[in-house]
Amino acid sequence: MEQERCGWVNSDPLYIRYHDEEWGVPVHDDRKLFEMLVLEGAQAGLSWYTVLKKREHYRKVFDGFDPELVAAYDEQKLAALLTDEGIIRNRLKVQAAVTNAQAFLKVKHEFGSFDRYIWSFVGGSPVHQHRTRLSEVPASTPESDAMSKDLKKRGFKFVGTTICYAFMQATGMVNDHVKACFRYSTTAEGQGNPVPGFETETLVTD
Numbered sequence: 001m002e003q004e005r006c007g008w009v010n011s012d013p014l015y016i017r018y019h020d021e022e023w024g025v026p027v028h029d030d031r032k033l034f035e036m037l038v039l040e041g042a043q044a045g046l047s048w049y050t051v052l053k054k055r056e057h058y059r060k061v062f063d064g065f066d067p068e069l070v071a072a073y074d075e076q077k078l079a080a081l082l083t084d085e086g087i088i089r090n091r092l093k094v095q096a097a098v099t100n101a102q103a104f105l106k107v108k109h110e111f112g113s114f115d116r117y118i119w120s121f122v123g124g125s126p127v128h129q130h131r132t133r134l135s136e137v138p139a140s141t142p143e144s145d146a147m148s149k150d151l152k153k154r155g156f157k158f159v160g161t162t163i164c165y166a167f168m169q170a171t172g173m174v175n176d177h178v179k180a181c182f183r184y185s186t187t188a189e190g191q192g193n194p195v196p197g198f199e200t201e202t203l204v205t206d
Contacts, residue, residue, distance in 0.1 A: 003182040004180050004181060004182055005019055005020070005181050005182065005183070006019060006134065006176075006177055006178055006181045006183075007134040007178070008134065010049065012049070014052060014053065015049055015052065018052055019183070020183060022170070023169065023170055023177075023183075024169065024170075024172050024174075024175045024176065024177050024183065025172045026126050026171070026172030026173070027170075027171040027172055028115045028119075029115070030067075030108065030113055030114045030115055031064070031065055031066065031067070032065075032171075033114055033115060033118060033171060034065050034067045034070075034100075034101065034104055034114065035058075035059070035065035036167055036170050036171055037100060037104070037156075037159075037167060038058070038062065038065060038070075038097045038100065039051050039055060039058065040158075040163050040166050040167045040170065041093060041096055041097070041100070041157070041158030041159065041163060042058075042087070042088045042090075042093050042097075042158075043163070043166070044093070044158055044160075044163060046088065048166070050088075051088070054086055054087055054088070057084075057086035057087060058086075058087055060086075061081060061084055061086065061087060062097065067101040067104045067105055067108075068101075068105065070097055070098060070101035071098065071101035071102045071104075071105055073097075073098045073101075078091075078094055078095065078098070081094050082094060092157075092158075093158060095157075096157035096158045099155065099156070099157050100156050100157060100158075100159075102155075103151075103154050103155040103156045104156075106154070106155075107154060118147070118171075118173075119173065121143050121144075121146055121147045121150075121168075121173070122143060122168070122173045122174070126172050126173055126174065126175055127143070127173065127174045127175070128174075128175045129174055129175055129176050130179065131176060131177075131178045131179065132178060132179050132180070133178060134178060136178075137176050137178075138165070139161075139162045139165060140161040140162050140164070140165045141165060141168075141174075143168070143173075143174075144161045144162075144164040144165035144168060145161045145164075147159075147161075147164040147168070148160055148161040148163075148164045151164070
């Protein structure tokens with residue numbers, strides 16, 4: 001008997017593997033968080049499936065999503081990226097990756113890690129949702145609103161509240177697997193672990 005999954009998953013093994021192994025699993029590695037920030041921004045106006053199919057190529061041409069390297073991209077590098085059919089060739093989105101890398105490094109310097117900063121929007125621990133149907137999953141929440149507002153204030157681009165909530169879902173800040181999905185309970189099992197070294201005080205304020 002085939003395992004039941006969230007309704008947004010198609011039959012592509014790549015998409016199934018992403019759902020089963022990554023989506024909703026807490027991420028605390030800064031480079032991985034930067035990768036997801038760039039890719040969620042690239043998704044704007046498109047489907048995640050479209051971006052997912054291009055992810056390996058993105059990793060290649062964006063130097064493994066090393067924010068130090070991406071922050072230093074010059075016009076020549078940007079021009080090369082915009083001719084690469086393996087990525088989303090949107091100038092604003094490609095430029096945003098560089099801008100966001102620069103802002104990312106500033107946040108990392110201020111808070112010690114981007115991980116520590118971004119997880120403060122959920123108090124350092126994942127939020128375990130209890131959705132029974134896909135239609136109950138929101139496009140945004142007060143937490144993603146706050147994240148979007150603060151990221152924009154810090155100079156980040158393509159970080160609207162809907163993109164921020166998709167980022168939160170993808171990196172396990174929230175568990176939005178529906179109850180019927182086999183990953184609902186298995187993902188929840190690891191959701192009580194806070195960010196390593198995270199204190200309970202609020203890190204981000206207006």
